[in-house]
Amino acid sequence: MIMTELTDFATQFNVNIPLDESCIVRNRNRYYLLSKKLKQQVPKGFFYAGEYLGAIKGASFFPSFPLLSLLAKRKTNKLIVDKKTAWLFICGRDIFQQGIIKENNLKKGDHALVLNEHNECLGFGKIMHNLRGAPDAKKVAVKNILDIGDFLRREKHTSKSQQYSSRLQRPDRKTHKQTHK
Amino acid sequence: MSSKQFFVNRYKKLGWNYQQLQLKRAIRINTMNAPRDIVVSRLESLGIVLKKIPFLRDGYWINKSKFSVGATAEYLLGLYSIQKAAAQIPATLFNELENKMVLDTCASPGGKTIQLANLMNNSGIIVALELKLRKMFALTNQLERSRVTNAAVYNLDAREACKLNMKFDCVLLDMPCSGNPITDTDWFNKRTIEDVHKNARRQRQILTEAVKVTKDDGEIVYATCSLEPEENEFNVDWALANLNLKLEEINCHGEKGLTNVFGKNLDRSIKKCKRIWPKQTQGFFVCKLKKQK
Numbered sequence A: 001m002i003m004t005e006l007t008d009f010a011t012q013f014n015v016n017i018p019l020d021e022s023c024i025v026r027n028r029n030r031y032y033l034l035s036k037k038l039k040q041q042v043p044k045g046f047f048y049a050g051e052y053l054g055a056i057k058g059a060s061f062f063p064s065f066p067l068l069s070l071l072a073k074r075k076t077n078k079l080i081v082d083k084k085t086a087w088l089f090i091c092g093r094d095i096f097q098q099g100i101i102k103e104n105n106l107k108k109g110d111h112a113l114v115l116n117e118h119n120e121c122l123g124f125g126k127i128m129h130n131l132r133g134a135p136d137a138k139k140v141a142v143k144n145i146l147d148i149g150d151f152l153r154r155e156k157h158t159s160k161s162q163q164y165s166s167r168l169q170r171p172d173r174k175t176h177k178q179t180h181k
Numbered sequence B: 001m002s003s004k005q006f007f008v009n010r011y012k013k014l015g016w017n018y019q020q021l022q023l024k025r026a027i028r029i030n031t032m033n034a035p036r037d038i039v040v041s042r043l044e045s046l047g048i049v050l051k052k053i054p055f056l057r058d059g060y061w062i063n064k065s066k067f068s069v070g071a072t073a074e075y076l077l078g079l080y081s082i083q084k085a086a087a088q089i090p091a092t093l094f095n096e097l098e099n100k101m102v103l104d105t106c107a108s109p110g111g112k113t114i115q116l117a118n119l120m121n122n123s124g125i126i127v128a129l130e131l132k133l134r135k136m137f138a139l140t141n142q143l144e145r146s147r148v149t150n151a152a153v154y155n156l157d158a159r160e161a162c163k164l165n166m167k168f169d170c171v172l173l174d175m176p177c178s179g180n181p182i183t184d185t186d187w188f189n190k191r192t193i194e195d196v197h198k199n200a201r202r203q204r205q206i207l208t209e210a211v212k213v214t215k216d217d218g219e220i221v222y223a224t225c226s227l228e229p230e231e232n233e234f235n236v237d238w239a240l241a242n243l244n245l246k247l248e249e250i251n252c253h254g255e256k257g258l259t260n261v262f263g264k265n266l267d268r269s270i271k272k273c274k275r276i277w278p279k280q281t282q283g284f285f286v287c288k289l290k291k292q293k
Helices: A002-011 A036-041 A065-072 A083-090 A150-160 B003-014 B036-045 B111-119 B133-145 B158-164 B193-212 B233-242 B268-272
Strands: A024-027 A030-033 A051-057 A060-063 A078-081 A100-103 A111-115 A121-127 A140-147 B026-029 B049-052 B059-064 B080-082 B101-105 B125-130 B151-155 B168-174 B214-224 B245-248 B274-276 B284-291
Touching: A002 A051, A002 A060, A002 A065, A036 B125, A051 A065, A051 B133, A060 A065, A065 A111, A065 A121, A065 B133, A078 A083, A083 A121, A083 A140, A111 A140, A150 B133, B026 B036, B036 B049, B080 B111, B101 B111, B101 B158, B101 B193, B111 B125, B111 B133, B111 B168, B125 B133, B125 B158, B133 B151, B158 B193, B168 B193, B193 B214, B193 B233, B214 B233, B233 B245, B233 B268, B233 B284, B245 B268, B268 B284
Parallel strands: A078 A111, B101 B125, B101 B168, B125 B151, B168 B214
Antiparallel strands: A024 A030, A030 A051, A051 A060, A078 A100, A111 A121, A121 A140, B026 B059, B026 B080, B049 B059, B214 B284, B245 B284, B274 B284
């Protein structure tokens, strides 16, 4: 059951998730990947442990950045963007065709991980039109769904208001499901 | 006498003439995520001028930057952390950290927890405690950003660490303290000597609990960013007399701990502690204690 949500998420990027199910722990609505040592030796009741993989809120799965980085190491839907585009993407902007350096024949509707020139995963987005052919340069090519600038947005939000009991309740965090609408 | 005059007089008696300083921001490279030279060269290509901190392995001062170093892609990817120079010292004082069981009390905002994970190369286990729930989010965001994989975080008062039913090889006590007037310009208006005594009492309680969860021969690093001897030398003197601990020599930046404070003679081994008066860094106090069998 735990793996279903994770594998379903990974499937959208055409990749199998390379995780040992016995080391994945669900704590409230969050998933963590624990080393064998952590799993055996730390007592229950932790707030956070090991490698955070993501969380479930309602029917939506919210991936963590370590999970996206794990997926990015595999053969998967991904695209590499130039320096300027990488920065704009981190700032929450969508991606235009001219900023894409490399992609693996991504089609409209695909989900793809967005990497910088150093092959570091910056987040992921949804392909808005086939990237090969003669795309309109003025149209958004990849819609930003989640980017690492989220770390700063979370901090800003936390300092403004600490009433939220979980980061998942924050309205500025876009869900994967919402982007389909 | 004003609060400022009171404390400034005390510092003078201890050997430091108070002066307000403008401290440079410092970063620490997370070498578990990328090699040091690569991170430095990427930051320099952004126009950030760095200067190696001579007494730290992975620390750099930001000499010049047109933008916040907390808003670069490299920061968000966990390639470095923003951490004051003096605060980078305590975690480096343990003899060996790889594959060890480490306790980090009062862990938020997580700079030292990440540094421990870095020094451990994400091996072993770090148990990080934080009392305030609202600080837990900042702490866990930092762990996620920096790709720390060997930590377990608990919403627990360090004075209740025994509840974990675990024993640790190394314990980092980055004590909640009164702070100092260099990092907080309003410090003199906020602090009284009663605050200092209250914090010193709490630090003794935390230290007492820490000893209970430390293995025999285990190491405890005690650190504060307070300049007040009640939170530093006096507490260590008390611990040596009451907690079956011994001070270890440490080789790091700073002056010898004070063994005569306001006319009171303290345990002579306290000179093994390091007191850092504000100059290049903020004020700091650190020492390493070993639990006796």
